[in-house]
Amino acid sequence: MQTTELSQIRSVISANRRFDLLFAVAGFLALMVGVLAFVALFSEMVGNGIERINPDFFMNFPSRRAGNAGILSAWVGSLLVMLVTAVSAIPLGIAAGVYLEEYAPKNIMTDLIEINVTNLAGVPSIVYGLLALGVFVYAFGFGQSILSAGLTLGLLILPVVIVSTREALRAIPVHIREGAYGVGATQWEVVSDHLVPYATPGIMTGVIIGMSRAIGETAPIITIGALTFIAFLPPAPISDVAPFISFEWLKSGFTVMPIQMFNWTSRPEEAFQQNAAAAGLILVLMTLMMNGVAIWLRYRLRKSISW
Numbered sequence: 664m665q666t667t668e669l670s671q672i673r674s675v676i677s678a679n680r681r682f683d684l685l686f687a688v689a690g691f692l693a694l695m696v697g698v699l700a701f702v703a704l705f706s707e708m709v710g711n712g713i714e715r716i717n718p719d720f721f722m723n724f725p726s727r728r729a730g731n732a733g734i735l736s737a738w739v740g741s742l743l744v745m746l747v748t749a750v751s752a753i754p755l756g757i758a759a760g761v762y763l764e765e766y767a768p769k770n771i772m773t774d775l776i777e778i779n780v781t782n783l784a785g786v787p788s789i790v791y792g793l794l795a796l797g798v799f800v801y802a803f804g805f806g807q808s809i810l811s812a813g814l815t816l817g818l819l820i821l822p823v824v825i826v827s828t829r830e831a832l833r834a835i836p837v838h839i840r841e842g843a844y845g846v847g848a849t850q851w852e853v854v855s856d857h858l859v860p861y862a863t864p865g866i867m868t869g870v871i872i873g874m875s876r877a878i879g880e881t882a883p884i885i886t887i888g889a890l891t892f893i894a895f896l897p898p899a900p901i902s903d904v905a906p907f908i909s910f911e912w913l914k915s916g917f918t919v920m921p922i923q924m925f926n927w928t929s930r931p932e933e934a935f936q937q938n939a940a941a942a943g944l945i946l947v948l949m950t951l952m953m954n955g956v957a958i959w960l961r962y963r964l965r966k967s968i969s970w
Contacts, residue, residue, distance in 0.1 A: 705947065712940030720941060724894040725923065729934030734942050736893045737923035740809070741878060741949075743897060743912060744919055747813020748877050752821050753870055757859075759821075760828025760866075765854055784822035791819045792886030800887055807888035809897060810913040815883045820873030827869020831862035864961040871957035875950050881921040891926040893918045920946045 723733025763780075767773045795815035805811040835858055843853040859866075897915035901907060920942055927939035 705944075708940045708944045708947070711937055712942070712944045715937050715941035716944070720938075725892055725926070726894075729932055729938055732927075732935075732938055734920065734923055734945070736896060737918050737920045737942065738945070739896055740893075740917040741919045743809050744812045744816065744884075744917065745874065745878055747810060747913070748816040748820065749874065751814055752817035752824055752873070755817075756821050756824025756870075756873075757828050757866060760825045761832065761854060761859065763825070764829045764832045765850070765858065780822050780825050784826055787882075788819055788880050789882040789886060791815055792883030794818070795883060795887050806914065807890075807916060808914045809917045811887050812884055812889065812917060812919070815887055816877040816880060819880065819883065820877050823873040823876070824866075824869050827872070828862070828866050831865025831869070832858055834865060835861050864964045867957055867961050867964070871954055875953055878950060878953070879921055879946065881925060884919055884922060885925075889922050890916050890918045891922055920949075 720733045721738065722735055723731060724735050725737075726732040759780075763773065763777060767776075792815060795811060795818065799805045799811040799814050800807060805814075839857055839861065840853060843857050848856070893916060897912035897917065898909060900909055900912055902909045924939045924942045924946070927935040927942070930936075
């Protein structure tokens with residue numbers, strides 16, 4: 664009897680091991696499909712565009728002559744739009760996530776807000792562009808400006824930041840809260856001194872995912888009227904007149920890297936296709952750099968946290 668039971672147990676264990684092996688192989692193959700596709704596309708961009716990457720390519724404005732064209736206005740516009748996006752979305756998203764997770768009462772209204780926030784994370788970006796066109800461009804009168812673009816992309820990544828903030832707070836062990844309340848801490852002290860610092864690595868993951876998505880978005884930027892050909896820079900944010908800070912650049916026309924790539928790829932000349940490949944390579948490197956900085960910061964923050 665015991666021999667029969669042992670053989671049955673061994674057969675079950677063996678079957679489970681085979682299933683685990685098959686699942687691991689299937690997961691590895693699925694991963695390789697994405698990795699190899701990225702490597703193939705990235706290699707093609709490197710092969711087509713590496714010759715165009717030089718200091719002049721970064722410092723020249725777009726031109727009708729492919730050999731003289733550059734991405735100066737595009738990369739400056741991308742950085743300024745991302746600055747507005749970060750300032751508008753990150754603090755608001757983190758604050759909203761903390762409120763929904765730690766302060767909001769559990770009722771039907773809160774449940775509806777949570778469901779809508781989760782659904783908004785999957786809404787197509789063109790919908791945000793149409794919303795921004797009606798609200799920021801026309802209703803608020805911001806026009807086709809850097810401010811409108813930054814706020815539009817801020818709305819786009821806001822649900823991602825909120826959801827990641829809530830998930831990071833939920834991942835904190837319950838004894839952190841109980842220990843803080845046990846020594847007489849108020850709710851604000853628990854949240855500000857314990858929960859948010861411990862949740863910061865997870866929050867940063869959501870922030871960088873949102874920012875990486877925003878920097879490559881094209882549809883909402885086109886919808887609000889980004890320029891496809893621009894040969895000037897926005898006004899400098901620092902002036903020589905007190906208070907030495909200018910916000911005129913927020914009202915300026917702009918273009919961004921994806922728009923510039925779209926403009927070049929729409930032209931039949933091979934030289935413009937090379938320019939587009941070079942701009943795409945730089946955009947990918949900018950995104951990888953952002954992710955690398957976020958991973959490094961997250962690693963340092965996790966090392967400094969002791970549970």
